[in-house]
Amino acid sequence: MHHFMLANLLTEPVGVAHYMAVGAVLFVCGVLCMALKRNALGVLMGIELVLNGANLNFIAFGSRFLRGEGQGLGLDGPLMALFVIVLAAAEAAVALAIVLNFYNNYDSVDIDRADQLQG
Amino acid sequence: MGDGIYWPTFFFLLFSALACGFALAVVFSRNVVRMAFYLVMSLASTAGLFFLAGEDFVGAMQLMIYVGGTLVLLIFGVMLTSQKQFVEMKTPAGQWIVGLVTGCALVALLWMAAFETPQWQPISRAEAEAVAVQPTATPIGVALTNGRVDQLDQPDETLRGGMSSYLLPFEIVSVHLLVVLIGAAYLARAKRRSPSAAAPG
């Protein structure tokens, strides 16, 4: 068992686990946003948080400062993070266009108003 | 440098507190504009964490594309739709409780998993200080154009074979961006014809 000691909180380096802990918070916050927000744009913001939680993981797994040389994902980490950033931009552009289209048709961005399709 | 404060850890704590704090603020804020602002702060702090992990290039990209591009886009969307009744929307309390309980459980699980996996634990301070600072853009650029500089210093031979170059994703993503651009433009622009003529379906 490896415990995070409060005693050496400031004098020792952090590890991948600490980054993952932050990533987990971002991820869960994002999931909660997706689940709880009624505003479509709020949901999109949740998605951005989720993607960033994953990105933080990728960066942590790839970083030489956190795991030492030659360990972990290596360059794959930052490269995947880079691609995720670009793909997220693309996704956000389309999602936003769709939300605006919805807004034009419904005069609302309330996800719960999207209820014409039920059966 | 002695045994004093290890500054990267100090800044890690600072940035992670900011990132997590603002992420929570996004969840708990009801005003969508403030949510957007908190999100900006959270993602900018994440970029700070990237810098701390030694990934300057990705950090700068995060600031440039994500914070400077994607989120401006989102905020733009917020403003286009910011009528009074949508700025603040309430979620029923029952959903909140269920969501929070599940969320806390998931965080606890992920934290336990992170802190109990041996290979994810911190290296010692001496080791961390011995890690050489290298340019970050060069290896990434080479990997995007078909080569891996880290292939040579990977001690584990089984892992060496799996070090792919990222030429294909890099090129194909440009096609993707083009297609997505067409799609977004198609949806966002005004209709070209009268509505009566079209509308099959």
Added chain:
Amino acid sequence: MAEFLANYLPAWLAYMVAGAIHVGLIINLVAVGALVFIWLERKISGRIQDRLGPTRVGGKFGWLQTLADGLKLLTKEDLVPGGADKMLFRIAPYVSFCASIAAFLAIPFAGGDYPFIVQHVNTGVFFVLAVLGLEVFGVILAGYASASKWSLFGAMREAAQVVSYEVPLGLCAVVPVMLAGSLDLVVIGDVQQGWFTNWLIFHDPATFLIFWVYFTCATASVNRAPFDLAEAESELVAGFHTEYSGLRWSFFFMAEYGSMFSVSLLASILFLGGWNGPLPITEWLGLTAANGDIAWYIGQVLGVINVIGKAVAGVCVMMWIRWTLPRLRIDQVMATCLKYCTPLAAAFFLGAVAWQWSLPGRTFFGLLESPAELQSVSEGWSDATAAATDEDEPEASEDQTVSSEPSRKVAAAKLTGAAALQIASTNLQGGK
């Protein structure tokens, strides 16, 4: 600096003191810069309009006028509109100001082995461009939080404009990066040593032309006339800062002048030789590290004067433009970006590549030999293209490839966003 201080102080205190000094210097630079620039702007505008400009406060040239204005602003009441989102309204100026200042963190003022720079970032160009792009958030938040339609319109225009103009701006910045083979601003500055013929603006016809594209885009991205649609006082009262007064209002102004200064600094480092004067005077006078610390220090200070002088000249040109050209319409602004600047930047980028490919090691002026630093890069370039299996020099070719590729993607990603924004904004114009 921290290492130097650590001889006299405990390590942690040394870091803090060094940090404080750096930050203090930068804030000073921005604040004093703003002070000077506002005075300069009044003088320049006055002269352009055949007036004298301020003459009273502080002697013949009225050089204390800004200080007097600043004191007046300090005493003004800090108003917050009734319907405003108070928290965002209060925070917005600081967001703008912080982003504007943060860009200076990675801008070197003198190069060499011990550059004058707050934090040596090896992806400096991207860092500066990225941080400059964050200033827009302050404006957007201000525009929304003011609860005023003028402010909101100003903010929306700013959002569309700034995000769009970052695309050509990034494309232009890539050219010096490609020629120098590094994203590091210190390296880019240092390769331009020697005569002014070594400046990257004079490297080849394409770089000469792309400098002007850069300057246009920089003017637009810091929201200056003729692209100052966000404040457009003839139509939007004062745009995004309509509702601001007093100190908060002055923060916006400091941010604006700070950004003008930083894009001009960037222009001078990327294209105009940075801290290297037109003639290699420091070398003639022997002000180099080889002749001792003091000589080196004087040389560096000369470099600082050089780079700041060029940047101030850039700012003056922006002012000159402001008082000369009429303001564009929003659709003209967007068309300038997407229809002209972006394709031109891409074409000149290809032009620079072609030059480097066909005439490696040559510069524009009478096809001189380019400086040694640039030559090594161009040799690496031809290595990579010929796919030669030369064992000695893998480094240079790597650097070469680095520079252009990732930024191309950035440009593409930004373009996606920008175009969507533009479409959305045109929709808005139609809808209103």
Added chain:
Amino acid sequence: MNLQTIVNSLISDTVTTSLPLFKPELVLCVTIVVLLVTRLFPGLNKIPPFAIALLGGIVALWASLPAGGIADWAKIERQELFTGMLTYDAVTAFIRVFLMAFAVLFIVLARLTGLADREDGQDFYCLAFGSIIGMCIMASANHLLTLFLGVEMASVPSYVLSGVVKGRRRSSEAALKYAVYGAGTAGVMLYGVSLLAGILGSAHLPTMAQQLVEFDIAGKLAEGDQYMQVLVLALGGLMLGVGLAFKLSAVPFHFWCPDVFEGASAEVDGFLSVASKAAALALLVRVGIGFGHVPGETPESVAAAARPTATVQLAAAAADVPPAVRLIADEAPVTDGDAETADAAADTGPLSPVRSFFVQVVGIVSVITCTFGNLAAYGQKNIKRMLAYSTIAHAGYMMMPVAAAVALVGRDQAAAGDAVSSMLLYAAFYLFMNLGAFAIIAFLRNSMQSEQIDDYAGLIGRSPLVALCLTGILVSLVGIPPMAGFIGKFRIFQSLVEAGGPLMMFMLVAAGLNTAISLVYYLRVCKTVCIDSPPDTSRPVALGFFASAYVLALSLPVLAFGILPNSIAQWAQAATAGLFG
């Protein structure tokens, strides 16, 4: 070996090996660019976009055919393209031919129904092609990045496609739901991907499988205090599964499907239900093989190596030292005589825990998906909504052989290949059945402005051809002989029997019961179409010549393959023969 040589070898590898095998995708990319460029220039914009798109699609289809002709699947060897980003084998090639053929049929359909009108035709074709490129990448993904990239590239344009009729409220609602749920599940999937990459230290699927062997799940579980690492692995796998389940519209991530299908236009429904699903199934196969099978591993070698390695593993685990790299194939030479003992020994390979996890999750999800889809299809009044639930049910059917294949990998690789081939075969039939059904719905919508099942009453009197074709397709969807659907289902059941075991038997029973359940609602539509009397307000249904030809061209194969399935079944079998090796 220095860096320069590495770079040079990689470049030559890309140009000589990878790009020629990537031709169909390249053709589509070029078509997209050509479509955009012709719009820009005054002279060129007279060329109808449909012609360019059709030409591009046909060239891509031609380029995707195997070198030695359509029947020449067995000669294709497994290869890694682009230094491990993609894998190219006969299954990839088969799915790619499938997708390209679908692309051609789809753009023809969109043209015939008028969905891709003249002004915005370029946009529509570009989106469809962009999505198809993403699906090709999904089908050949060999790396976690290409996996995610493929899913994104396939999904994002299809969000727009589902909202392609801009002014309609339902259409925009469908697009919104699809985009929000799709982006959300993609995010969760990415997080799972990051966990998997982090714990296994690689993002390249075959390398990850090797790392999994080293990871020694059984040993870690036995050890007790290391279960957290296994938990991370399982969590990552499940989150990856969320994204896959969304693309497959498997329960519990199916909720978008009926709404999106009802809101989007019928042509796009065909796109989502056929192409998108086939790509997702191919990706499921890739993931199943990627994590459940080390290249070069055979049951015989595992059985031979089982005893020594087990002790090594235990010793290593006890000493808390990562076990040395073991290339199993090198340790034990393959001998034919061992085959029977390997069969008897069941699945003992080091990856068997991964396989059983995969099989159980996929198996149970497939049963639930199938049952849910069929039960919910009852009582639907809108034909698109009913077919949406039918699509969910069929996703369940088609997931079953994938589970069976992974269950068989450790015992009998030829049978595992056969199981995958039954999935491919069903997917091929499904193309004709579902695209045909949605094409008919689209044509009927154009002529009678309705998609309600009740309005189809007495269709036989108004348009006998369409009614007969629709009936044939529905009968085939149930899986009644002599239609193609029967052959497909039969082969799937066969692979389940082959795999054996209680779970497979349970799946078999569930699938059988489901077929019986589905009979009722499909035949109810057939009855409405053929027997019920038409309502008084009925208008004549007139399909043009091309539309009728198109419907016939899709319906006839459903019957033809039902009677003579041999050629296509042989292709599928040949394509999967070398899948595991």
